[in-house]
Amino acid sequence: MNILIIGGAGLVGQKLARLLAKRGTLRGKPITRLTLADVVTPAEIDAPFEVAYQKADITDPVSAAEAIAPDTDVIYLLAAVVSAHAEEDFDFGYKVNLHGHLNVLERARALGTQPVVVFTSSIAVYGGEVPQPFTDDSFLNPQISYGTQKAIGELLLNDYSRRGFIDGRGFRLPTISVRPGKPNRAASGFMSSIFREPLQGQAANCPVDMDFHHFYLSPRKCVENLVKGAEIPREDLGLNHCMTMPGQVWTIRQMIDAMTAVAGPEPAKLITWEPQPEIAGILKGWRNDIRPQKAARLGLEPDTSFEDNIRYFLEDDLPA
Amino acid sequence: MNILIIGGAGLVGQKLARLLAKRGTLRGKPITRLTLADVVTPAEIDAPFEVAYQKADITDPVSAAEAIAPDTDVIYLLAAVVSAHAEEDFDFGYKVNLHGHLNVLERARALGTQPVVVFTSSIAVYGGEVPQPFTDDSFLNPQISYGTQKAIGELLLNDYSRRGFIDGRGFRLPTISVRPGKPNRAASGFMSSIFREPLQGQAANCPVDMDFHHFYLSPRKCVENLVKGAEIPREDLGLNHCMTMPGQVWTIRQMIDAMTAVAGPEPAKLITWEPQPEIAGILKGWRNDIRPQKAARLGLEPDTSFEDNIRYFLEDDLPA
Numbered sequence: 001m002n003i004l005i006i007g008g009a010g011l012v013g014q015k016l017a018r019l020l021a022k023r024g025t026l027r028g029k030p031i032t033r034l035t036l037a038d039v040v041t042p043a044e045i046d047a048p049f050e051v052a053y054q055k056a057d058i059t060d061p062v063s064a065a066e067a068i069a070p071d072t073d074v075i076y077l078l079a080a081v082v083s084a085h086a087e088e089d090f091d092f093g094y095k096v097n098l099h100g101h102l103n104v105l106e107r108a109r110a111l112g113t114q115p116v117v118v119f120t121s122s123i124a125v126y127g128g129e130v131p132q133p134f135t136d137d138s139f140l141n142p143q144i145s146y147g148t149q150k151a152i153g154e155l156l157l158n159d160y161s162r163r164g165f166i167d168g169r170g171f172r173l174p175t176i177s178v179r180p181g182k183p184n185r186a187a188s189g190f191m192s193s194i195f196r197e198p199l200q201g202q203a204a205n206c207p208v209d210m211d212f213h214h215f216y217l218s219p220r221k222c223v224e225n226l227v228k229g230a231e232i233p234r235e236d237l238g239l240n241h242c243m244t245m246p247g248q249v250w251t252i253r254q255m256i257d258a259m260t261a262v263a264g265p266e267p268a269k270l271i272t273w274e275p276q277p278e279i280a281g282i283l284k285g286w287r288n289d290i291r292p293q294k295a296a297r298l299g300l301e302p303d304t305s306f307e308d309n310i311r312y313f314l315e316d317d318l319p320a
Numbered sequence: 321m322n323i324l325i326i327g328g329a330g331l332v333g334q335k336l337a338r339l340l341a342k343r344g345t346l347r348g349k350p351i352t353r354l355t356l357a358d359v360v361t362p363a364e365i366d367a368p369f370e371v372a373y374q375k376a377d378i379t380d381p382v383s384a385a386e387a388i389a390p391d392t393d394v395i396y397l398l399a400a401v402v403s404a405h406a407e408e409d410f411d412f413g414y415k416v417n418l419h420g421h422l423n424v425l426e427r428a429r430a431l432g433t434q435p436v437v438v439f440t441s442s443i444a445v446y447g448g449e450v451p452q453p454f455t456d457d458s459f460l461n462p463q464i465s466y467g468t469q470k471a472i473g474e475l476l477l478n479d480y481s482r483r484g485f486i487d488g489r490g491f492r493l494p495t496i497s498v499r500p501g502k503p504n505r506a507a508s509g510f511m512s513s514i515f516r517e518p519l520q521g522q523a524a525n526c527p528v529d530m531d532f533h534h535f536y537l538s539p540r541k542c543v544e545n546l547v548k549g550a551e552i553p554r555e556d557l558g559l560n561h562c563m564t565m566p567g568q569v570w571t572i573r574q575m576i577d578a579m580t581a582v583a584g585p586e587p588a589k590l591i592t593w594e595p596q597p598e599i600a601g602i603l604k605g606w607r608n609d610i611r612p613q614k615a616a617r618l619g620l621e622p623d624t625s626f627e628d629n630i631r632y633f634l635e636d637d638l639p640a
Contacts (some may be wrong), residue, residue, distance in 0.1 A: 020479070033384075090483065127559070128558070128559035128560050129558050129559050129560065130457045130560075131457060137450045137451060137457070137458065137459045138396070138458075138459055139456065139457045139458055139459055139460065139560075140459065141478070141559060141560045142475070142477075142478075142479075143482065145479050145483070145558060148475050148476070148478070148479040151475050152472050152475050152476070153472050154467070155460075155472050157564050158461070158462075159462075159465050159468040162463065163410065163465070182374070183579035220423050226448065238448075238450050239447070239461060239463060240449065240450075240451050240459075240461045247343070
């Protein structure tokens with residue numbers, strides 16, 4: 001198995017690489033090589049197989065083609081311009097999330113080997129006046145450009161798969177929390193920072209109230225699901241290769257209570273509560289009553305409690 | 321009102337132009353100029369206002385920009401590579417139906433005037449394992465590249481509208497029957513030719529059986545709906561500017577009976593019944609239990625009988 005992770009410097013890419021290193025196999029075969037590609041050189045990981053680190057820019061077809069070696073078996077396409085950033089810079093969002101996506105699919109097609117392409121879509125594809133709950137059969141009416149680009153990415157993935165150019169599978173990620181590292185430009189950033197920063201003794205702002213509820217998944221479960229996602233037999237995917245990855249709905253109150261249960265009362269005191277109108281506008285269009293039936297049937301899993309998410313963060317991401 | 325029809329040489333473009341010429345107004349204002357643009361020079365029409373005829377290729381951004389004059393108020397984007405053709409030539413389908421569409425949207429955006437863009441999508445966006453009936457809230461899981469490209473076109477139209485770059489509205493056309501003129505490369509071609517040719521004393525082949533049923537609209541109602549579609553107040557469109565245009569489900573038997581009722585028993589005898597496997601594969605994925613609630617609420621209309629469709633063809637399209 002020769003695996004490529006595009007977006008290999010990102011949170012999900014790095015955690016996925018470390019999980020693959022720990023497993024050593026994918027789709028029942030030993031991993032022989034893993035390439036982490038990104039616009040910045042990815043951090044190194046320890047692995048029992050060869051790991052390559054590559055600077056690549058998928059908006060350039062030549063760079064995309066260089067990143068995707070002819071013997072690549074599985075491509076994880078995780079790279080994206082995230083929500084608030086794509087909303088702020090319309091052209092750059094389309095450049096990466098639409099044209100970059102197309103460059104990757106075209107190169108994968110050119111290989112002629114039907115490589116597996118695992119694409120991370122997003123629950124930002126949901127929105128508009130479509131009635132909740134959202135099932136696998138609900139209309140996608142995204143209300144941000146990022147969601148639009150992800151919905152287009154799904155359509156392309158399905159068409160390239162149907163044509164036999166690739167073996168694609170797409171997973172709409174719930175909001176990932178607790179994300180380690182620095183804040184990114186996602187509108188959902190605070191949904192991690194209000195735990196991550198206080199757990200390290202720093203203040204963080206929550207721009208919504210205690211009853212705000214949303215659909216979450218821990219990074220650990222996310223990468224476990226991405227491994228399973230690559231392993232789903234093609235014939236089990238049916239005529240739509242894209243689906244929502246399981247998650248759980250929590251209120252901010254439940255999440256803070258979970259942090260307090262795991263780490264005591266001090267962290268919660270470091271949260272400030274200033275509204276941020278520019279984020280409120282984006283969040284207003286988000287949806288949370290989501291029923292990921294197909295993914296659940298195919299064996300993908302949500303977290304069982306937000307206390308788990310807090311523990312995973314402490315175990316996986318904080319220096320001991 | 322300065323109106324542009326991209327795809328102005330096509331069946332729908334020509335009929336729409338003649339309807340606009342007859343009306344003389346759109347959106348409550350007199351039409352001052354109409355431009356018919358297409359890859360071939362469009363046929364001339366009689367009109368009480370200035371009409372321009374332009375060769376334009378939307379796959380070339382410069383040509384697309386030349387076609388769309390700065391003072392254009394309403395752009396009808398009807399041009400497309402149709403179903404069987406887009407299935408046969410994957411790259412050309414994407415070139416026109418995705419990249420050409422983007423070129424038009426980008427030029428419309430560059431005008432800075434939020435022009436009305438009326439886009440013809442297709443019921444080919446429906447398919448897959450999504451349960452019937454299809455409502456405005458059903459997932460789009462097209463099973464041909466043409467449908468994929470139309471679904472992407474809808475997402476882009478909505479995002480460009482939401483951003484305030486255009487005032488877009490998209491209508492998924494039922495299968496248009498009876499189409500005049502020569503057969504095109506749509507898989508649905510026989511759904512017109514088995515009436516058009518026999519009504520003119522020529523044979524035509526029907527590759528499906530009498531009970532095949534599908535979702536139809538006459539060309540006359542289609543262009544009436546496209547005029548209404550441009551006139552729907554923006555605020556009535558809600559958060560999804562795309563919807564299915566009303567149509568009616570008929571079986572081949574009902575349609576032939578309608579032809580016989582209007583034109584006597586002779587035409588039906590000219591129909592031959594040879595199966596065509598390459599068309600059967602495309603038709604298999606099509607859906608017909610479609611409920612276009614939103615468009616109906618906004619005043620768009622289906623035909624009342626297929627006899628009407630036959631009469632419209634005789635009145636509008638056959639030389640007297």
